[in-house]
Amino acid sequence: MNRAAALCARSEQAPQDIREKLVKWGLGSHDASAILQQLCEQGFIDEARFAKAFVKDRFAFNGWGKIKIAHQLRLKGISADIIGDAMGVLDEDVYRQRLIELLHAKWRTVQNREPRAAWAAMMRFAASRGFETVLAGECVKTVTRLDVEDN
Numbered sequence: 001m002n003r004a005a006a007l008c009a010r011s012e013q014a015p016q017d018i019r020e021k022l023v024k025w026g027l028g029s030h031d032a033s034a035i036l037q038q039l040c041e042q043g044f045i046d047e048a049r050f051a052k053a054f055v056k057d058r059f060a061f062n063g064w065g066k067i068k069i070a071h072q073l074r075l076k077g078i079s080a081d082i083i084g085d086a087m088g089v090l091d092e093d094v095y096r097q098r099l100i101e102l103l104h105a106k107w108r109t110v111q112n113r114e115p116r117a118a119w120a121a122m123m124r125f126a127a128s129r130g131f132e133t134v135l136a137g138e139c140v141k142t143v144t145r146l147d148v149e150d151n
């Protein structure tokens with residue numbers, strides 16, 4: 001219990017991750033569930049708090065879009081309602097601007113390709129980062145248009 005509480009006190013943890021660690025440390029599933037319940041009651045584990053921190057970190061440090069973040073949260077056993085609420089911490093203007101910055105950096109590596117190949121590479125890049133297709137298309141147009149205007 002103390003070891004798990006110390007881990008949760010250092011950083012936000014998903015309940016599923018703590019359960020896996022408890023079992024790995026040699027506890028049975030019944031004991032792990034009891035400890036997990038106790039950690040939740042004492043405020044060491046909070047799914048909503050974890051999800052919001054995860055969204056902020058993955059967006060800020062990894063440059064991930066909402067699709068990829070939501071997928072990773074689902075893999076950690078977080079419910080769709082909590083994921084939806086957690087996505088609310090992202091400011092839409094900052095989200096769009098971050099995608100434009102990422103695409104601008106990518107554009108430097110693909111701009112000399114044939115136009116369709118460059119467009120496809122930019123869209124694949126945005127999709128691999130987990131950004132929505134419609135938003136990616138708009139931002140790719142913006143980035144390529146800015147480049148044409150600069151030349």
